[in-house]
Amino acid sequence: MTIPRPYALLAEITYRCPLHCPYCSNPITVRNGNLKGGTPVTPGKMGSQELAPPCHAELSTDEWKRVIREAADLGILQIGFSGGEPLARRDLPDLIRAAREASLYTNLITSGIGLDDDRLYALRDAGLDSVQLSFQSDNTDLADEIAGTRAHQRKLDAAAKIRAAGIPLSLNFVIHRRNIDRLAQMIALAEFLQAERVELANVQFYGWAFLNRAALLPTREQVVRAREIATAAKARLAGKIDIFYVLPDYYETRPKPCLNGWGQRYLTVNPIGEVLPCPTASSAIPDLHFENVRARELDWIWRESESFNRFRGTEWMPEPCRSCPQREIDFGGCRCQAALLTGNAANTDPVCTLSPNRARVDAVLRDLNSSPPKAFGGDWTYRMNPKSAATLQ
Amino acid sequence: MQTPTIASSAQPTLTRGVRLQTDSKTGNSVLLFPEGVLELNETAHEILSRCDGRTVSEIIQALAEEYNVDLEMLATDVRETLADLQRRKLIELAELT
Numbered sequence: 001m002t003i004p005r006p007y008a009l010l011a012e013i014t015y016r017c018p019l020h021c022p023y024c025s026n027p028i029t030v031r032n033g034n035l036k037g038g039t040p041v042t043p044g045k046m047g048s049q050e051l052a053p054p055c056h057a058e059l060s061t062d063e064w065k066r067v068i069r070e071a072a073d074l075g076i077l078q079i080g081f082s083g084g085e086p087l088a089r090r091d092l093p094d095l096i097r098a099a100r101e102a103s104l105y106t107n108l109i110t111s112g113i114g115l116d117d118d119r120l121y122a123l124r125d126a127g128l129d130s131v132q133l134s135f136q137s138d139n140t141d142l143a144d145e146i147a148g149t150r151a152h153q154r155k156l157d158a159a160a161k162i163r164a165a166g167i168p169l170s171l172n173f174v175i176h177r178r179n180i181d182r183l184a185q186m187i188a189l190a191e192f193l194q195a196e197r198v199e200l201a202n203v204q205f206y207g208w209a210f211l212n213r214a215a216l217l218p219t220r221e222q223v224v225r226a227r228e229i230a231t232a233a234k235a236r237l238a239g240k241i242d243i244f245y246v247l248p249d250y251y252e253t254r255p256k257p258c259l260n261g262w263g264q265r266y267l268t269v270n271p272i273g274e275v276l277p278c279p280t281a282s283s284a285i286p287d288l289h290f291e292n293v294r295a296r297e298l299d300w301i302w303r304e305s306e307s308f309n310r311f312r313g314t315e316w317m318p319e320p321c322r323s324c325p326q327r328e329i330d331f332g333g334c335r336c337q338a339a340l341l342t343g344n345a346a347n348t349d350p351v352c353t354l355s356p357n358r359a360r361v362d363a364v365l366r367d368l369n370s371s372p373p374k375a376f377g378g379d380w381t382y383r384m385n386p387k388s389a390a391t392l393q
Numbered sequence: 394m395q396t397p398t399i400a401s402s403a404q405p406t407l408t409r410g411v412r413l414q415t416d417s418k419t420g421n422s423v424l425l426f427p428e429g430v431l432e433l434n435e436t437a438h439e440i441l442s443r444c445d446g447r448t449v450s451e452i453i454q455a456l457a458e459e460y461n462v463d464l465e466m467l468a469t470d471v472r473e474t475l476a477d478l479q480r481r482k483l484i485e486l487a488e489l490t
Binding site: 005007008072075077078103105107129130132166167168170196197239242 | 409410412414416417418423425426427428430480482
């Protein structure tokens with residue numbers, strides 16, 4: 001099998017976040033046992049008391065710089081700084097500078113909390129190319145309820161600052177049952193804030209979103225209406241704002257071409273240095289072992305590691321994917337979704353109507369749509385920061 | 394195919410946030426932009442590397458001097474490529490004032 005060359009690195013530099021969105025794709029518990037409780041030990045404090053290895057703390061600035069250089073050598077052209085909230089790390093400008101020195105295109109994916117003028121201009125001077133700012137809704141009360149904190153006004157302020165600094169701005173909305181009926185207003189907010197680009201992505205069910213699926217999944221009626229609104233807005237704003245509308249895949253009949261194929265274009269490095277083919281794989285696929293940049297070079301991990309090779313290409317596919325004419329188009333869908341819904345990551349994504357497990361998705365949709373909830377209350381569990389050494393720098 | 398209507402006096406420039414760069418893996422030119430990479434063919438590369446304030450007709454002129462090709466075909470190629478890039482919002486066409 002020829003090993004493809006990756007294009008983009010998602011750098012999840014911290015799991016710390018001031019927001020508590022119930023659909024966060026971060027893992028609910030961070031793997032590697034000893035992240036819960038105990039005395040966290042940072043590299044600087046090694047030698048005192050308990051000798052827990054530093055490998056469960058966040059990567060240091062120098063470690064990230066090395067990862068960035070190795071990524072560029074591997075052929076990566078784009079880097080997304082994400083989290084958690086990447087602004088929680090004070091060394092973010094240093095990391096962006098390192099990425100620019102390695103000729104990478106730098107995206108910051110942020111809640112905007114903590115983005116004052118000083119920090120913004122430090123990031124811009126470091127060479128930041130583009131900002132993706134998350135919003136929970138256009139409406140302050142609803143947005144703050146979803147975020148679990150008063151964040152909306154600060155996001156509006158951040159958007160204005162980003163505009164004034166002349167940095168290209170994308171707005172990212174995660175769409176779910178509580179906010180999907182406000183799609184038109186959210187698009188209007190993007191127009192008002194003069195964003196160049198808007199992502200209206202229906203929530204995909206991993207991490208906290210999977211836990212909160214019953215409260216987040218939109219009804220069929222909502223989905224149909226939202227699609228019409230998104231299609232009309234796309235046409236109306238063509239040439240002005242690029243609108244990307246991501247459908248809720250449970251309502252689809254064919255799976256999404258997840259990652260454009262496992263180990264084909266993307267890789268993720270998480271806060272503690274694990275390298276993942278997909279950011280949600282660490283919680284969704286428990287039997288997959290991830291290599292760590294502290295122990296291995298990125299090049300080896302991309303080419304040789306079991307985690308990147310397990311679902312690469314089409315050899316691993318079972319039927320009905322194996323003989324399906326779509327197998328090089330959707331790559332069998334999403335491995336994490338197969339694992340979460342069928343217990344086996346190698347199964348066909350059960351969203352596909354050809355999957356023998358489609359009934360599991362249909363059952364979820366039937367439960368919701370046969371008796372749609374009258375009041376859309378926020379009956380969900382808010383995301384909490386991991387209580388672990390992974391929260392330390 | 395109809396030649397797109399792009400004024401000869403228009404000045405193409407890269408849209409803010411779009412970067413023209415050499416891909417060190419292939420040696421080819423790429424455009425980098427939020428969430429995207431566009432690998433450029435030779436025509437697009439030759440055109441974009443001349444989008445430095447020159448007008449469309451100046452770019453066509455410069456290419457004609459460098460390559461021994463039919464001027465009309467060249468002009469069509471340049472306009473089609475620019476129109477395509479403009480549709481993708483990767484370049485902007487400012488009118489000379």
